[in-house]
Amino acid sequence: MSLPKVSSNPHIRSAATTQLIMLTVILALMPAFGYGIYNFGIRALFVCIVCVATTVISEVVFALITKKKIRVDDLSAVVTGLLLALNLPVSIPLWQAALGSAFAIIVVKELFGGLGKNFMNPALGARCFLLISFPVAMTNFETDCYTGATPLALLKAGETVNVKNMILGSIPGTIGETSMIALLIGAVIMLLCGVIDLKIPASYILTFLVFMIFFGGHGFDPAFLAAHLSGGGLMLGAFFMATDYVTRPTSAKGQIIFGIFLGILTGIFRVFGPSAEGVSYAIIFGNCIVPLIDKFTVPVPFGINPSEFRKGGKS
Amino acid sequence: MKRIAERLYNGIIKENPTFVLTLGMCPTLAVTTSAINGLGMGLTTCAVLALSNLFISILRKVLPDKVRIPAFIVIVASFVTMVQLLLEAYLPSLNQSLGIYIPLIVVNCIILGRAESYAYKNPPIPSLFDGIGMGLGFTFALTILGIFREFIGSGTFFGNRVFPEEYGVTIFVLAPGAFFVLAMLVAIQNYIKDKMEAKGKDTSKIGSGCGMNCMGCPEAKGCSKAEKIKEAEDNDESEEEEKPSEDKEKKASAAEEKEEVKSETSSDEPEKEPAEEEDTEAEDDKESDEEKEESSESDSDDKKPAQNKPSNNKKKKGKRRK
Incomplete structure (x- = not known):
């Protein structure tokens, strides 16, 4: 009797490859990207090209220097470049955009071991790097089309804002964050393709809403809450950055804790912080505590008594 | 003479307090915003370190073992007070920019570390030069850090403008930049060390500063000499045991x-x-x-x-x- 031949695991393979997932994300970013170009003019496109080109070149150069396999074709560098560009104001000097892109790939991603090993979202790491390094250029939202502060900064100063414009996106801000509708279209594309699920975005946004109702200073004021939801990078962050596979917790429970943590942090930064925006700092803070969350939410293996497993796990 | 040179070499290169021992990180990260601050902090620490090492070494036979740490602190604190008064009088601007970190030299772990691991066990002259060597090593590290941070962060070199300020990457002047530059410098240092080891040069950390007593030695962990000493001790014990037991065994x-x-x-x-x-x-x-x-x-x-x-x-x- 011959035994059936069994290959080594995994036995069930998903059709999803890194390349395919990244391609979906790029596709999902297109509405926001398109709206950014429409809203801010052709310079937005240049910023994007510079960012994507620099991320790809940095990855190739790093792989050549360290004699690693060049893995640009998994498109993760393109996604990083695109996300970073969408997080920059359109008036940013191009060399700063390039510097940020190189920082994202080399320092945040490759030095920690490359794709899958970075502890922090590269695009957001680079955004914070630029925000600290060039605070003036990074918060200068004056363009040909719009002048003045972002709606969130106005809200913080106690002025009123036009919520309809904020939802549509014809407001000052970074290239990709202004239009809530375009971002939501992208989010729906990713949800339908199964690239992300709602655990992190939903817990993040709901927690943030609850926080704003209690501590925002306006109580349950729909216009105020809508302005905070559609303003700033909340939608971009919640759907595209916090859900990054590498830097989110692995278990379902952990992801919900992660979302709640991000919501509270964002609320704290927006209400009590010195600047009007807090999504990017909240997410990289969250990224840093992901290992801790993972440690406390280890799933119980099938067939093992949960209480015994936890006892064994702790000792 | 040879011993003095060896002490200086040990402090600056072999056991560089910042890059190899990673001691005294607080002033290293906090005050190296510019090259001149790094240099000033380094030289101040160097002066205190050399003098305190000398005096601790002179007093090492008088100090009771149980209260040696408080005694070290009193000695170090006296020198720090003196140095601070001198700085206030002659270099007020440097004193201003170093601020709280001058009094904090009292609890700098390099100084206590050298006092405990070298000066307390060795004669005054080598101790003095151990202090100078370590101090110069610290100065060297802080100045290099300061030069990099100042250059990238604000485009100047010891205050002289190299490129326009708007191209400076401000994060390098702030705290995160200190970590970036320090990490890079330690990485470069390790890279060179690996190359040297590949060529067959001896790069072991501990020089003659080792008192052959690993108990209470802050560097015992990861020390190549500690392993050898332990092995030697084990062998001694086993030899002693071996003989009587063999006789009886028969x-x-x-x-x-x-x-x-x-x-x-x-x-x-x-x-x-x-x-x-x-x-x-x-x-x-x-x-x-x-x-x-x-x-x-x-x-x-x-x-x-x-x-x-x-x-x-x-x-x-x-x-x-x-």
């Missing part, structure tokens, strides 16, 4: 086989001496050999669970040494 081995069963069950056997816990493998091997023979002879042994065997061993040994 006599005892015959008697042992008969008494086997008794010794296993009896609990009145004397306790094992603590030193015996570090048994050499050779001894263990012999015993396991004996045990095989014994177990094949006596039926009761075969039925015993495996866990009991180590305790058998202990009891047997205890008996043998009687």
Whole structure:
């Protein structure tokens, strides 16, 4: 009797490859990207090209220097470049955009071991790097089309804002964050393709809403809450950055804790912080505590008594 | 003379307090926003370190062992006060920019570390030069850090403008930049060290500053010399043990086989001496050999669970040494 031949695991393979997932994300970013170009003019496109080109070149150069396999074709560098560009104001000097892109790939991603090993979202790491390094250029939202502060900064100063414009996106801000509708279209594309699920975005946004109702200073004021939801990078962050596979917790429970943590942090930064925006700092803070969350939410293996497993796990 | 040069080399290169020992990180990260600050902090620490090392070394036979740390602190604090008064008088701008970090030199772990691990055990002159070497190593590291941070962060070199300020990457002047630059410099240093090791040069950390006493040595962990010392100690002990036990073994081995069963069950056997816990493998091997023979002879042994065997061993040994 011959035994059936069994290959080594995994036995069930998903059709999803890194390349395919990244391609979906790029596709999902297109509405926001398109709206950014429409809203801010052709310079937005240049910023994007510079960012994507620099991320790809940095990855190739790093792989050549360290004699690693060049893995640009998994498109993760393109996604990083695109996300970073969408997080920059359109008036940013191009060399700063390039510097940020190189920082994202080399320092945040490759030095920690490359794709899958970075502890922090590269695009957001680079955004914070630029925000600290060039605070003036990074918060200068004056363009040909719009002048003045972002709606969130106005809200913080106690002025009123036009919520309809904020939802549509014809407001000052970074290239990709202004239009809530375009971002939501992208989010729906990713949800339908199964690239992300709602655990992190939903817990993040709901927690943030609850926080704003209690501590925002306006109580349950729909216009105020809508302005905070559609303003700033909340939608971009919640759907595209916090859900990054590498830097989110692995278990379902952990992801919900992660979302709640991000919501509270964002609320704290927006209400009590010195600047009007807090999504990017909240997410990289969250990224840093992901290992801790993972440690406390280890799933119980099938067939093992949960209480015994936890006892064994702790000792 | 040779010893003095060796101390200086050790402090600046081999045991550089910042890059190799990673001591004194607080001032390293906090004050190196510009090259001149780094240099100032380094030289201030160097002065305090050299003088405190000298005095601790002079007083090392007078200081009671139990209160040596408070005594070190008093000595260091006196020098820090003096240096701070001098800075206030002659370099007020530097004093201003270093601020709280000057008084904090009192609790700088490089100074206490050198006092404890070198000056307290060695004569004054080498201690003085150990302090100078370590201080210069610290100064060198802080200045390099400061130069990089100042250059990238604000485009100046010791205050002279190299490129326009708007191209400066401000994050390098702030705290995160200190971590970036320090990490890069340590990485470069390790890279060079690896290259040197590949060429066959000796890069072991501990020079003659080692008091051959790893207890209380802050660098014992990961110290190549500590391992050697421990091995040597183990060998010494095992040699001492080996001789008497071998003699007795011959006599005892015959008697042992008969008494086997008794010794296993009896609990009145004397306790094992603590030193015996570090048994050499050779001894263990012999015993396991004996045990095989014994177990094949006596039926009761075969039925015993495996866990009991180590305790058998202990009891047997205890008996043998009687």
